[in-house]
Amino acid sequence: MLPTPRAERFPVNTPAASQIFTTVLSQGPLTRLEVARRAGLSAAAVTKAVRPLIEAGYLVEDADAQAPPALGRPANLVRVDGGRALFVGIKVTGDEIIGVLTDLCCRISVARHTALTSRDLTAVLAAVADVVQELRIEADGFGAPVLGVGIAVSGDVDRGEGTVRYSPFLEWHDVPLAELAGITTGLPVTVDNDVRALTVAEQWFGAGAGLSDFAVVTVGAGIGCGLVVHGRVVAGAHGVAGEIGHVTVDPSGPRCHCGNRGCVEAIAADAAILRRIREATGVEVADTTEAVRLAHSGVAAAREAYARAGEAIGRGIATVANLLGPERVIISGEGLAAYDLFAEQIRDAFTAAAFGSAARCDVQTRPLTFEEWARGAAATAIQSFIRADT
Amino acid sequence: MLPTPRAERFPVNTPAASQIFTTVLSQGPLTRLEVARRAGLSAAAVTKAVRPLIEAGYLVEDADAQAPPALGRPANLVRVDGGRALFVGIKVTGDEIIGVLTDLCCRISVARHTALTSRDLTAVLAAVADVVQELRIEADGFGAPVLGVGIAVSGDVDRGEGTVRYSPFLEWHDVPLAELAGITTGLPVTVDNDVRALTVAEQWFGAGAGLSDFAVVTVGAGIGCGLVVHGRVVAGAHGVAGEIGHVTVDPSGPRCHCGNRGCVEAIAADAAILRRIREATGVEVADTTEAVRLAHSGVAAAREAYARAGEAIGRGIATVANLLGPERVIISGEGLAAYDLFAEQIRDAFTAAAFGSAARCDVQTRPLTFEEWARGAAATAIQSFIRADT
DNA sequence: ACTGTTCTTTTCCGACGTCAATAAAAGAAG
DNA sequence: CTTCTTTTATTGACGTCGGAAAAGAACAGT
Incomplete structure (x- = not known):
């Protein structure tokens, strides 16, 4: 959430446009008209919002559209190009750090586990920076930029402020984790409670879509x-x-x-x-x-x-x-x-x-591997990137 | 919610304006600047939204403003003119109908109780119409129009549709009460669950403001x-x-x-x-x-x-x-x-x-008399009149 | 009178989203 | 093969809304 230098920004700011993007993101490939219906907007608004997003590479038209028994002009499906951008999700537990690299559609491509030797803030920060660095090196192979980091911590977390108010496992009080990790990683960092992060993942990319x-x-x-x-x-x-x-x-x-x-x-x-x-x-x-x-x-x-x-x-x-x-x-x-x-x-x-x-x-x-917790963190990073408050 | 002939309409449709009105309504007299802050809008937007509302008589400037230790230009407080409009709230129980007449600020001026001899739909409708009619006669003395009726019923109520899906006490199934009562009373009718209606009253006019x-x-x-x-x-x-x-x-x-x-x-x-x-x-x-x-x-x-x-x-x-x-x-x-x-x-x-x-x-x-249930119904009518979805 | 301060209003402007009309892309009908 | 029908997508004009900035207004000190 912090203003990080030369971070790529999502090319959209209006509420309607980000809602349109979110709809496509979470509800799979859709025709523009269908997007309009689900977002409660006019078809014209969708067309206008979609164009810059296609130009920026975040959306693509699905060429191999399945043609349902169609009458009239066939529909063009629009979907998110997951490979356009990458995100890192990190779950911090009492004794381990789990990091995943996901695409824009929150699909995991790489996972990393690192044992945590100490629960000190500095040790955790260093470990987080290490994992992020490793995953960024992996990311080079995918030809897409890493645009944000999400960190999930159990306990009382203020996502808006990016602070950990209290974490029983880590014994932290009022730690401005987003700011600190933003400095060590050089990326925009979102911090949220772990269960809420998982919920965001379900809301956008899972059974809650x-x-x-x-x-x-x-x-x-x-x-x-x-x-x-x-x-x-x-x-x-x-x-x-x-x-x-x-x-x-x-x-x-x-x-x-x-x-x-x-x-x-x-x-x-x-x-x-x-x-x-x-x-x-x-x-x-x-x-x-x-x-x-x-x-x-x-x-x-x-x-x-x-x-x-x-x-x-x-x-x-x-x-x-x-x-x-x-x-x-x-x-x-x-x-x-x-x-x-x-x-x-x-x-x-x-x-x-x-x-x-x-x-x-x-x-x-819904079965859940331990990496899914980190995936939830990535989902919050994606959400922050799109900065949809929905 | 039904389109009723020659019903007076609230002279505002934009979300921002209705939010501004709601803020003034529920948070007492406020300066325009304070309204802007609480509604998250600019001061200019408030000025522009307030003017037509003052012209229509829904808002007034509080002349006798208490001047807190002021530096700079003194503030003009704006508040809702409760006497501008009246509403009827009705609570239907298994054996009684309670009706109240309230002003726009949901203050009760008259209350009426009527025993219910039967729980048949027609009997209830007739009793409701009677109570509304009596209260409208009372309303003449206040020199303000009655602009809506709210009905609170326990059970499963679909406020959007204006229907009672199921009421255990009345043994009703899928009754389009808002439409029916709209016909018998000639006023716009809102129907909601009784507890939710009470909650609306607290949200706008009570401890939840x-x-x-x-x-x-x-x-x-x-x-x-x-x-x-x-x-x-x-x-x-x-x-x-x-x-x-x-x-x-x-x-x-x-x-x-x-x-x-x-x-x-x-x-x-x-x-x-x-x-x-x-x-x-x-x-x-x-x-x-x-x-x-x-x-x-x-x-x-x-x-x-x-x-x-x-x-x-x-x-x-x-x-x-x-x-x-x-x-x-x-x-x-x-x-x-x-x-x-x-x-x-x-x-x-x-x-x-x-x-x-x-x-x-x-x-x-918060102590609660039985009329408060009917007051909750009036609150839903006021909400519908302003048609704020907040 | 002048200054500082705070609230309010005005003017201008950009942006946003809808409306209505138009274009596009098929299958169906003749 | 042409024309019609149907559905989707696009375009451009238009109205409106809300913000920014600047000006105005109303007071208290000095």
Whole structure:
């Protein structure tokens, strides 16, 4: 977001034009008329907005257009030329930095993992700069410029300011990360919360494309949730939003690190599942892979732990659906590796707890590799580049 | 919303102008410069938008401006002339119709209650027409035209279409109420869900003025919730939203009419409190007035029922705060008559269950008479008249 | 009276998007 | 093969909206 020297700028500033570009970006190849309809504009406006974008190389006409049973003049499909520009997305965790290089359509071409030896700001900054530098070298092979960097951090992040207000994992307070990383990398940097970044990726390049109200629920080490309401990601007045992990599902349940009992996260997060298996069997379980294996081999305690987790998640999703009435909920995260172990419970608990037609909400799952978190960061960088506030 | 013959129209159509008017309407008398700041526009735009509105009589310059310690040219305050136009708000319940006459600033001048003998559509329509007619006669005394009617109905209402999709109390399905009532009254009619209407009233004329993210929680016969996110009332993709009443707070709690156990509504709604007192004491309690009396006179079972209700409400509010991070939550409804009986529990449960800085959310209470529901309906009519989609 | 300060208005101008008309590109009909 | 119909894309004129900048207005000190 910072003014970085000689950075290439998107050749469009009007709200309508950036909305048109966004529509093409997220809703695949479209005819100009169809773009006009979906963006609520006239066909003329689309024609006028599209031309400079084609000239600048961001849009192309799809020559090999599939011709649906057409009457009248055949339509010319317009799509984004993903290869026109590249972006870097970075996910910072407590002990690792994951970087990806994506094109303008947020397709990953290269990924890099780097272990983090220290959580000091300077160490993280250096590691980030290293990863960005490596990916820029890779980028040379693609013949397109890298136009921005997105960094995703868990915790309380002010994207507008580009600061990390508080990160429990990194133990940072009020770090102006966008500015600092902008200096070390020489590129425009966008910083956002990791779950919100993932939500942006779904909104523009995933299962949320074209929807104005949906939710993303991540299952894994923690239980997170990104919300899109009225077409915009919810940020929360005080930096807190989407804390589905701390919705109470059982006041007499296990204690959560937040101090309450029976939070979704205290039942369905990886550590909670491992703990429950240990408490039931007395056997220490190393990691989730092991836990999944146990469950699949029929160990009752493991199966039961996953069933309870599924029920908690389903209830949490129902709570979101009851309050916001989203069109769709996308369940994602590393925890989905065990999806078959709790899919049924999620669905049953959701259906039972959803009120009235909130149950008509479409609940989907989407597998998630760890690089997807970094891809979310890239999505925020793309969003900032286009500077669409939608 | 229907095109009604010779209805007076608001002399403004541009988004900026209606936003300017809305800002003045909801944020009291303001200087033009201050309006510009809050609306994110230039001072010139405000001057240009304000003039025709003053000429049409909707705005006036406040002559008796309080002059704060001023340096430089004194500011001219602009405010809405409430007396310029009148609106009718109607709340339809299962057995009563409440109508109010308000001015443009949504201040009630007259109220009318009419018992409903039948829930048939024709009977309700006739009663609505009667109430509107009576209020229009009253309106003659104020020398201002009645410019619209708002009707609030509980259930699934499509405000855009002006239809009641489903109302459990009235047993209506897909009734085009706005159109029908428009014919019988000869005025433009807006139909909306009752809780959302109340939320609009708070957003424009109440404790939500100027906020872009807040929630209204109503406590009484049911537990409802209206949400404003990104400056707009949440309607829900399937007509369901804000169902805080069916957030589960205790999976082993009392059964709720929705089929689940331990919903907020199953613990904190009027009937739930009465039932709990009856089950604990064996004494049949007639109504909430009686229940409050018992609690005030020290009957332990009654006090405990209210305490539990407060805890459930506080947890429900915390759930909203954790998911959406609103700036403020406004607790309202007839149930507040017993506020002193559960205020402490609401606050404690909220503080305990709110995650991190979500607890910084400002929780307020606002007493609510039954006419306020009708006032909410009037607010939707005013909103439609100005046709601001904000 | 003059200056400084702040609010308000005016004038000018560029930009944006719609309207309506026109061109383009097919298949269908004769 | 020509002409018509249908649908999509483009063009240019036009009106409008809102911003920038400058001028004006209204007061308090000095």
